[in-house]
Amino acid sequence: MAKLQSTQSKILVLGPSWVGDMVLAQSLFKTLKLKDPNCIIDVAAPAWTLPLIERMPEVNKGIALPFKHGEFALFERIKFGKSLRNEAYTQAIILTNSLKSAILPFAANIPQRTSFLGELRYGLVNDVRKLDKIKLPRTVDRFVTLGLNKRASLPDNIPNPSLIANKDNALATLQKLGIPSPNSTILGLCPGAEYGEAKRWPAEYYAEVAGEALSKGWQVWLFGSEKDIPVTTAINTLTNNRCVNLGGKTNLSEAIDLMSLCDNVISNDSGLMHVAAALDKKLVAIYGSSNPHHTPPMNNKAVVEYLGLECSPCFKRVCPLGHLNCLKNISPQQIIHHIQN
Template sequence: MKVLLFKIGAIGDTLMTTPLIRQLRKNFKNATIDYLIGKHSYRVLEGNKHLDNIIKFDEKIFFEKDFKEWIKLIFKIRKRDYDVIFVLDKHWIFNLTAFLFGIEKRIGFDRCGEGKFLTYKVPYFGRKHEIFYYLDLLRGLGIEPNYEDWEMEIFLNEKDLEFAERFWNENNLNDKVVVGICPGGARNIGVGDDDLRRWDIEKYKELIKKLKERGFEVLLIGGKTDKEIEDEILKEVKCVSAIGKTSLKESAALLKKCDVVVCNDSGPMHLAAAVNKKVVSIFGPTHPSEKAPLHKKSKYIWKQVGCNPCYDLWGRCPNPCPYKKKCTDKIEVEELLNIIINTVSQ
């Protein structure tokens, strides 16, 4: 049997599909299992021992409605002659694309009637963790999901782990309690959400100062797009920073070594949760029941203020926020600090 998983990307969303990949492999040890994914996010799957092939495509085909490249992709996949496809995005265009791939069995989500090109549909209403929604798709092949086997996976190699060890040595972190902070992220390609899921930078500064006063070391982690945030923080607070200096998997290796990680509701949050059981996440417009890390030692903070959650089933929310992000603004430094301290001590 030849199986294809199909997702446009987003690092966090892709990581949440890894329990599905693992359970597919457990049930179909001799199947060919390939993953078709946007080139922005494919690295999170590199080295995944449960996959046979990773096939990359340009997400702009869909975001910019490039009909010519879309047709090329369709004919490319048709030639590979798959038996089953798991459509992991919810928009009807991906279901139609799967139909045009010529794959007989098409398993995916029916979000308010958008599943008409599928042969097996899982109704999608939100308010359940995305990992469990992905696992529900297994029933399309007659498999009962194991909801206790939910941990996300990213496969780090020796080079990634050696990088983290070297970084710890070079920055004298070995004898310190290290709080990893990911102050950025929360921006998906093709989605302009105007930083709605980010906690205020001034509060991050205050948090870092209070952590340093209590003897913690702080390590900033993030990508090149977070450099402006790094500059703002380092103007006022001295701490170690790896922002913009690491690959995706090097960042994961650093997150793995932290005693606790603090994140916005973002891709880095899921990356941290894939390698670290102590993640403190900050939620605002999204309901935490849908995406918060599932480890018992992980915690989240969320203030229900009347207008949130405002992300709808289509991932849309008011932009700009008419209430000036009061859901995240209500989260105070002291209460987050207490959660961090309690999480470290567990």
């Protein structure tokens, strides 16, 4: 027994900062467990991603990184890394390509440090993988390949993320917000996108879809962070305040649980879109400036609306041509068609 314990694989994953990418990282965690069911996986990531990690049964624990977004903080990273030495990790898998993200596992004396080379990371990463963007077109492909042996090929079927929701917490959140428990079909709308307006389908289009659902006796719940309050408020105003406006009223953990109660979800390409996919919801994912072939929803029930214009994907925060046709030319009726079937 002691020998088994001493040779047990214990992996520290340096996770991404974006909510959507952290959801996709669960496919890596599942792959690691398929390869070695006894391995222990800890995930170090920004604190705001921990509610996601808590919903992933493959992960032993989440470790909140105390650094500000974009902050280099060399000495603090070294100190934090040294504080993890007693954990005796056998491998670190670094999902981001920055120099600063490779400092911590090096300081933690983790013997195998796996990642793509990234920026100026010679020595910090000692198990370097080649990033072939043609062979690994999707973010999830890139994450999963870091969990495989160096010469192994991607499996034909990559496991989908699948977050665990808590219905009791969802009902408690509704009670806290003074919202009656649902007694009809629920349509969830996620009209925000942290990256920028070139990923946001127009508010008036969302309102038209909401109006159609409301006319059928459905409830419509508007999801979003504090930054999304203007757009959720605009949609609610356009529907004569008949929606349940959750914009800025829930934390990520509460949003996950509430979304688990939805029957259908319509979302821009955002973190909440990946959450909905990982909750196995019937989902319509709307893409504008981004590429659905790079970060698709990992859900067989999902429908992707993407026009693939000559100027798409531009990956810009604001439409550089000023017309936003990649989103404006996706009509509300196209989206309504999906939720009617």
